Amino acid sequence: MVTEISAQFVKELRTMTGAGMMDCKKALQETDGNIDKAIEHLRQKGLASASKKSGRRTAEGLIESYIHAGSKIGVMVELNCETDFVARRIEFQELAKNIAMQIAACPQVEYIDIKSIPLSIIDQEKAIESAKDDICNKPADVQVQIIKGRVEKRLNELSLMNQSFIRNTDITIEDLINEKISLMGENIKISRFVRFLLGEGIERNEQNFSEEVANMIKS
Template sequence: MANQISAQCVKKLRQMTGAGMMDCKKALQESDGNVDKAIESLRQKGLASANKKSGRRTAEGLIESYIHAGSKIGVMVELNCETDFVARRIEFQQLAKNIAMQIAASPNVHYVSINEIPSNIIQEEKSIESGKEDLINKPEKVKQQILEGRINKRLKELSLTSQAFIKNPDITVQDLINENISLMGENIQIRRFVRFLLGEGVEKVEQNFSEEVASMIKS
């Protein structure tokens, strides 16, 4: 039976190395929870490299599209990498497809990451949450703690990279990207995306059939 490793330990190792969640968990299990040995193992496998690559320029890549069954939801996403060689790899193209599907399945997502959410949106969310009745009589310190937790949760709901990956809820979209950075040896970034919803923004006229028939009879 594999050693039980806490989610907190896995998260800490991921932050230290940039490797994927599952890779971190496996490394910790194999090292009996020894963080230094786990880091060494990840480096030997070339997995502890996502953070180091995250600042490198990404000017290549591709634009992927996805049309959901029924043709009522469509997505376009630009996924960038460093070289055209990686952009042509099947793994990179599959990553782009998975991200496009993720966007289609995440109607509340409007930004690539939390860092891209405008300050006015954050202030608006804070204003909404702080005005809720259940916080009115709370001590100020408790109120601020609850407010911070709710805001963080809301910002994650708006962020694509914070979402649980639809094909493996144990990891986030960012974890998925980090795993592919380690696999392909290049920085990979989601640049932008757009979601199309059929009829969105168009006012639909609700027609009452019985009233229509009645008006026809009278005329």
């Protein structure tokens, strides 16, 4: 006998998970109206929306590192989830490795997402684009649209979440993470990352060969 589920109960589950109405109704019927079990049922089927998990606390996870061939580029990234159980899953560990490799492959990326980019950087990009010669003779409204488009493109270049995934360019890093959220049923977030370039920030000795020989003779 199929358990009768009220529309209000279905709506409540939909609000909590973001899953479709029929999926929520079916989940409640299969769990005899137990909302906690219904949520778990939807998670297992990957039907709970990633957006509904975005505010949940992520205190577990791992720190992943990647050293590129030649050992001249290195990356460390902290990827967080809700439980240690998910942190130990091979899918989560593979996600962390892929993100670390993505960061190494995208030298222009400096921030996790667009909302992390400081306003001062955005204003700086606007000023740079406004001063370019190729738009100075265009109508003001056209200039505004061109500047807006160019700044948006630049912000996308700076944002890790907006990058096309190097192993599947049909999706972004944000899409990839949302896929794993649906698969594993937990909120997943990139907390921070750092990229190391060999010799970065160190003043190099640019002395040419002739100067080197001359110094050797003098000594």
